[in-house]
Amino acid sequence: MGAFLLSIGLLAAGGLGALFFSRRSRLAGLFGAGGALLGAAVGLAEVLPALLDRTPRPLRLDWGLPLGSFSLALDPLSAFFAAPILGLCAAAALYGVEYMEAHSSRRSLGPSWFFFDLLMASMLVLCAARDSVLFLIAWELMTLSSFFLVTFEDEKESVRRAGWTYLVAAHLGTAGLFLLFMLLSRQAGSTDLSAVPALSPLHADAAFLLALVGFGTKAGFMPMHVWLPEAHPAAPSHVSAVMSGVMIKTGIYGLLRVLSLLGAPPAWWGWCLLAVGAVSGVLGVLFALAQHDLKRLLAYHSVENIGIIALGLGVGLLGRAHGMPLVSVLGFAGALLHVLNHVLFKGLLFLGAGSVLHAAGTRDMEHLGGLLKRMPWTGSTFLIGSAAICGLPPLNGFVSEFLIYLGAFYAVVAGGAAWGAVAIGALALIGGLALACFTKAFGVVFLGEPRGEKAAAAHECGWPMRLSMAALAAGCVLVGLCGPMVLFWSSGTLLQVCALPPAAFQSLLFGSVLPPLLWVCGAGAALLAALILGALARAWLLRGRPVGESGTWDCGYAAPGPRMQYTASSFAQPITGLFSFFLRPRERASGPEGYFPASASYATETPDLFRERLYEPVFSGVLRLAWRLRWLQHGRIQLYVLYIALTLLVLLLWRLG
Numbered sequence: 001m002g003a004f005l006l007s008i009g010l011l012a013a014g015g016l017g018a019l020f021f022s023r024r025s026r027l028a029g030l031f032g033a034g035g036a037l038l039g040a041a042v043g044l045a046e047v048l049p050a051l052l053d054r055t056p057r058p059l060r061l062d063w064g065l066p067l068g069s070f071s072l073a074l075d076p077l078s079a080f081f082a083a084p085i086l087g088l089c090a091a092a093a094l095y096g097v098e099y100m101e102a103h104s105s106r107r108s109l110g111p112s113w114f115f116f117d118l119l120m121a122s123m124l125v126l127c128a129a130r131d132s133v134l135f136l137i138a139w140e141l142m143t144l145s146s147f148f149l150v151t152f153e154d155e156k157e158s159v160r161r162a163g164w165t166y167l168v169a170a171h172l173g174t175a176g177l178f179l180l181f182m183l184l185s186r187q188a189g190s191t192d193l194s195a196v197p198a199l200s201p202l203h204a205d206a207a208f209l210l211a212l213v214g215f216g217t218k219a220g221f222m223p224m225h226v227w228l229p230e231a232h233p234a235a236p237s238h239v240s241a242v243m244s245g246v247m248i249k250t251g252i253y254g255l256l257r258v259l260s261l262l263g264a265p266p267a268w269w270g271w272c273l274l275a276v277g278a279v280s281g282v283l284g285v286l287f288a289l290a291q292h293d294l295k296r297l298l299a300y301h302s303v304e305n306i307g308i309i310a311l312g313l314g315v316g317l318l319g320r321a322h323g324m325p326l327v328s329v330l331g332f333a334g335a336l337l338h339v340l341n342h343v344l345f346k347g348l349l350f351l352g353a354g355s356v357l358h359a360a361g362t363r364d365m366e367h368l369g370g371l372l373k374r375m376p377w378t379g380s381t382f383l384i385g386s387a388a389i390c391g392l393p394p395l396n397g398f399v400s401e402f403l404i405y406l407g408a409f410y411a412v413v414a415g416g417a418a419w420g421a422v423a424i425g426a427l428a429l430i431g432g433l434a435l436a437c438f439t440k441a442f443g444v445v446f447l448g449e450p451r452g453e454k455a456a457a458a459h460e461c462g463w464p465m466r467l468s469m470a471a472l473a474a475g476c477v478l479v480g481l482c483g484p485m486v487l488f489w490s491s492g493t494l495l496q497v498c499a500l501p502p503a504a505f506q507s508l509l510f511g512s513v514l515p516p517l518l519w520v521c522g523a524g525a526a527l528l529a530a531l532i533l534g535a536l537a538r539a540w541l542l543r544g545r546p547v548g549e550s551g552t553w554d555c556g557y558a559a560p561g562p563r564m565q566y567t568a569s570s571f572a573q574p575i576t577g578l579f580s581f582f583l584r585p586r587e588r589a590s591g592p593e594g595y596f597p598a599s600a601s602y603a604t605e606t607p608d609l610f611r612e613r614l615y616e617p618v619f620s621g622v623l624r625l626a627w628r629l630r631w632l633q634h635g636r637i638q639l640y641v642l643y644i645a646l647t648l649l650v651l652l653l654w655r656l657g
Contacts, residue, residue, distance in 0.1 A: 001059040001072060004128065007043030007086075008121045011035050015117030022110025029097050032113020036093035036120055040086040043124065047086060050079035052492050058130070068133025068191045072125070076492030077260070080336065081253040082127045084343040085246045088472075089120045095351055095468035096238040098461065099358060103152075103236075112152055112236070119145040119242065126250055132181035132191045139177065142250065143170045146243060150235045162227075162234035168619075169227035173217025180210035180258070196261045204262045208269055211258040212276070219251030221310065222280040223610040225303045229287075232299035233363065237354020240295060244302045245347035249339055252309055256497055259317075267321040274314030274419055278426035281307025283582060285433040289440065290576045290583055290606035292568045294353045294363045297441060298346065301389065304430060305342045309335045311423050312404045316498070318419050319411065325500055327414070329508050330407030332497045336490055338400035341479060345388035345397060348472035352382035355465055356445060359458040365568040366603075367452040368445045374458045379446045381469040386438040388476040391431050394524025396479035401427060402520055403513075433575070440571045449562040481528070483521045484514050569604045576604065584609055 014035010021027035050057060053076070061070040074082070093116065100109050122141035129135040147170075151163035181191070183206060188195040199207065217224040228248070232240045259265065284303030291297040312335025319327030355378040356371060357363055372379035388395035405427060411420030450456035460466075479486050487494075487509075495505045576585050585606045592600040 001046070001057050001074065001128075003042050003046035004057075004072070004074060004124070005059070007039045007046075008124055010039035010042060011117045011121040011124075014039065015114040015121075018110045018113035018117070020110070022108040025101075025104035025109045028108070028110040028113055029100060032109075032117055033093040033097045035117050037090050039117075039120070040090035040093075043086045044083065047074065047079045047082045050074040051076055051083070051489055060130075065133065068131045070134060071131040071192065072128040072134075073130045073194075074128055075496065076490075077253070077256060077496050078127045080490060080493040081246075081249060081339070082124055084249070084340060085120065085123050085127070088245045088343050088347045089116075089242055091347065091468040091471055092238040092242050092351070095241075095354070095465050096236070098464040099236065099238055099354055102358065112149065115145040115148045116239065116242075119149065119247070123247065123250060127253060130193050132185055132193055135193070136174075136177065136181065139174065139250075142247065143167070143174070146231075146239075146247060149239045150231045150243075152236055152239075153234070156234075159234040162230035166227040166231040169217055169224070173214045173224070176210050176214030176217070177254075180207055180214055183207055183210065184261070193257075193261065198263055201266070205266075207258060207262055208265075208272075211255055212272065215251040215254040215258070216276070217251070219248050219255070220280070220303045220306045221276050222283055222303060222307075223614060225280070225284070226608060226611045226615055228302055229291075229296050229299040229608060232302070232350075233293055233295040237295070237350055237357060240298075240354070241347040241350035244299065244350055245343045248302060248306065249343070252306070252339060255313075260496065260499070265317045265321055267318060270314045270316075270318030270321055271419065272314075273310050273317060274422060277307045277310030277312075277314055278422060279307070280304065280310060281426055281430040282433070285430055285437060286576075286579050286583055287606065287608065289433060289437040289572050290585060290604065292365050294356065294365055294368075294441065294445065295350070296363075297365075297437070298349050298353060301349075301434070301437070302342075302346060304434065305338065305346065305389070308401065308404070308427070308430065309338050309342070311335075311426060312338060312400075312407075315404060315407045315411065315420070315423050318417070319407065320498070322415065322417070324411060324414060325498070325504065326508055326512050327407045327411045327420075329494065329498055329500070329505070329513055330403050330410065333487060333490075333494055333513060334400050334403030334405075334407060336493060336497070337403060337479075337483070337487060338397075340486070340490075341388070341396040341400050341476075344472050344475040344479065345385045345395075348381060348385035348469055348476065349389065351465070351469050351472065352378055352385060355461045355469070356458075358461055358465070360452075360454045362452070362454060365441070365444045368450070368455045369448045369562060369565065370446075370450040370455060371458055372446040375446075375460045377460055377466050378469065379442075381473040382446065383442055384473045384476055386442050388480070390435045390438055392435075394477075394480045394521070394528050396476045396483070398524070399480055399483035399517065399521065401431070403517065406516065436572075436575055440568060444566065444568045444571065448565045451562045451565070451567075477528075481521055481525050484518045487514065487517065567603075573604065576606065582609075 014031050017031030017035065018028040021031060058073040063070050100112065103109065119142060122138045122145060126135060126138035126142060129138055147163055147167050150166055151159055153159045183203065184196050185191045187197060187199055187203060220228045232244055235243060281304050284300050284307055288297045288300035288304060291300060312331050315331030316328045316335060319325070319331055353363065355375065356368065359375060360368060360371070362368065384395065388397040391397040391401045405424065408420040408423040411417040491509060495502060498505060576583055583606050585604045588603045590599070590601045
């Protein structure tokens with residue numbers, strides 16, 4: 001654990017150095033980003049070997065707190081989530097050096113880099129924590145540091161509202177985790193997570209539900225997702241990439257860690273995750289399709305992809321509950337691989353959106369367009385990320401979804417399982433809608449003509465931002481082509497999650513899982529090679545020959561303008577209209593009038609129904625109740641002391657009785 005602790009120490013030193021040099025933005029960025037990059041390099045040196053090492057590397061130190069201990073251990077499950085945290089945070093830190101320069105003249109960057117390094121360090125501690133008190137401390141540090149990052153531009157009212165929405169939602173989830181760890185600690189007789197005994201069915205069911213609520217709030221399961229579309233657009237784009245790419249995955253990690261402690265799952269756990277995954281995936285992509293804010297669209301796609309991960313976990317749990325080990329391995333393999341894939345393509349897409357915002361000054365797709373000619377690097381990498389998130393071969397999103405599909409098909413063929421058909425139908429619908437959504441996003445933002453002066457004057461970003469996007473785009477391609485190798489490196493984690501005998505697991509992995517994946521990745525490599533050879537052949541055939549350009553046929557209209565293009569609203573309208581029962585879009589239309597109409601317009605707004613119909617009425621009721629109880633708050637210390645004394649007296653009488 002020496003290198004792992006050194007990595008956390010370097011992050012702490014970098015953050016404190018950035019805070020010390022707050023008045024000098026360049027030095028603050030140097031310390032903040034340098035600490036993140038150096039800490040990532042040192043941490044990966046120990047985390048990557050731990051992926052295949054099934055023997056945990058423990059470290060336990062006593063501390064002065066009355067409960068818990070500083071107990072860390074790196075096992076394959078911890079390493080599988082720690083490695084993407086280190087990799088994506090390093091890319092985001094490099095990106096942030098240039099991205100944050102635009103803010104250096106208006107505010108100090110030291111606190112932002114301090115909280116960035118603190119967020120990175122707290123996520124690493126959380127992944128390795130083996131004591132529930134330490135886990136909760138790291139969880140709270142992660143929440144608070146990300147809150148201060150989200151509210152970086154706190155002079156904006158929308159940013160403050162997004163920050164408080166996130167903080168309230170996060171602590172509601174934390175309340176569930178407090179109850180969960182109290183239950184586990186009571187059964188174990190200590191806060192040591194490795195000492196949890198076999199639980200009774202009732203206690204195991206209660207622990208699963210508390211974990212689903214507590215960790216699902218951070219992960220973004222519907223209907224606990226409402227903070228994502230508020231916080232992700234408000235945060236700086238490199239922070240959005242980290243929050244969406246790895247921070248919400250700590251919820252998935254926590255859920256898997258608790259599942260590994262609870263023993264054999266009943267079937268209804270799998271059904272529950274399957275239902276949550278289907279609802280989150282389908283509604284997440286539908287709400288994404290209706291958005292016009294590019295970063296808000298990507299935030300809803302995080303909900304969608306978390307839904308796909310939940311579908312894989314549901315297939316894995318149901319396969320385990322029904323005695324289908326191959327289905328279980330395929331479901332868990334697809335879910336774990338999609339965790340890694342989402343880190344790559346969602347981190348890339350948020351960095352691409354940040355580059356667009358950096359160049360054009362807006363996230364509103366209705367005012368963008370034509371950026372591919374002006375920003376070819378950003379446009380090309382964003383296209384790779386868009387194809388990857390849609391699950392198109394030969395990119396990484398296809399590989400993980402293929403494994404979940406394969407597990408669901410095996411379940412249907414082997415046992416006629418209805419839940420396999422549910423997973424197949426949900427994945428198919430999600431994939432089709434995602435393709436429509438990113439056709440809209442890429443087409444409206446990067447193709448056509450600029451819809452505003454800022455888009456027309458956009459420029460490509462600098463090399464630090466380009467390199468970060470290029471690294472993640474290369475990761476999308478490499479994982480898509482080398483899926484079997486990535487799955488082999490993740491086999492220790494997969495064995496830990498599946499809870500199968502090692503010999504049986506190895507037989508299934510090498511005999512039934514890797515061969516079809518090898519064929520699929522080989523076909524993807526052949527497709528990519530054919531495309532490259534075709535491009536080279538075209539270049540060779542056109543060598544030395546004049547190549548001209550001309551406009552496309554425009555039906556005789558010689559002056560097409562940006563107003564003749566599809567807008568984000570009009571492109572999505574047929575699909576949002578089809579699903580209007582779920583989305584409830586609000587339309588504003590002004591049709592053409594007269595023989596020679598001067599103007600016409602169409603715009604839509606799709607609010608989050610869960611926020612409007614569920615959370616806002618509840619919190620408004622709580623606020624009204626709080627106002628009615630204001631008479632208890634007199635501002636007199638003597639009365640407050642009396643309240644405390646009466647509370648202690650009631651608790652003492654209850655305990656003695």
